[in-house]
Amino acid sequence: MNHPTLHTPQRHVRAPVRRLRSLALLAATAAAAITAVGCASIPSPKELDAQAAAMIKAAFRDQGIAKVDRIQQDLAQSACSSDKMPAPEAMQKIMQEAMATVKWPEGGKYLGDWREGERLAQNGRGMTWTDASTEPKGNGAQCYNCHQISKAELSYGSLGPSLYQYGKLRGVSDPSSPAAEPILKYTWAKIWNSNAYMACSGMPRFGHAKLLNEDQIRHVMALLLDPKSPVNTQ
The missing domain is CATH 1.10.760.10 (Cytochrome c-like domain)
Structure with missing residues (x-):
């Protein structure tokens, strides 16, 4: 009796591989774009210091003898x-x-x-x-x-x-x-x-x-x- 040879058709292998490669390329492109945008929008140390100072000032209020001027350095x-x-x-x-x-x-x-x-x-x-x-x-x-x-x-x-x-x-x-x-x-x-x-x-x-x-x-x-x-x- 002749038995059919077991094999996986090439077309069924190549298609998923191509899709994976396309997805990987798309992900890499998206990551690069996000990184570029993120780097361009990161505040400078001086700006971050100003933001932190503003947040601290907004978080305190005068209460009894404790006045906001205590946060001035x-x-x-x-x-x-x-x-x-x-x-x-x-x-x-x-x-x-x-x-x-x-x-x-x-x-x-x-x-x-x-x-x-x-x-x-x-x-x-x-x-x-x-x-x-x-x-x-x-x-x-x-x-x-x-x-x-x-x-x-x-x-x-x-x-x-x-x-x-x-x-x-x-x-x-x-x-x-x-x-x-x-x-x-x-x-x-x-x-x-x-x-x-x-x-x-x-x-x-x-x-x-x-x-x-x-x-x-x-x-x-x-x-x-x-x-x-x-x-x-x-």
């Missing part, structure tokens, strides 16, 4: 929130301008009461739209959010370096001595405007931004530097 904030680190020259300018804003303590009195300093370090209140006043006297320093300070407090953040034994480790045994003055001045300036020593510091600028007043900063200074403070005795 100064040189340091603008430079340090960019997608690129500021150039060395810009960072130097930021630090110089920040140092120029530092108001040194009246009468050269750097330290207050470390007990009040501990209360301020534990207090994170202030400057929200629910607060009645922008006066610093109602604000806290919220130091424990980012730092270890005293040995007794076990709940603290680690965004910033440990401040435990801050004065002791720096050899401050007598804060009134001339030898202690460089550390006192450094610490005061750092609290007043942290950009004075690090252009893009993430630490709040307590004095410059009027988050704390002079007396409150003295109390925080005492917590860190008074030899009798538990920060330095334990």
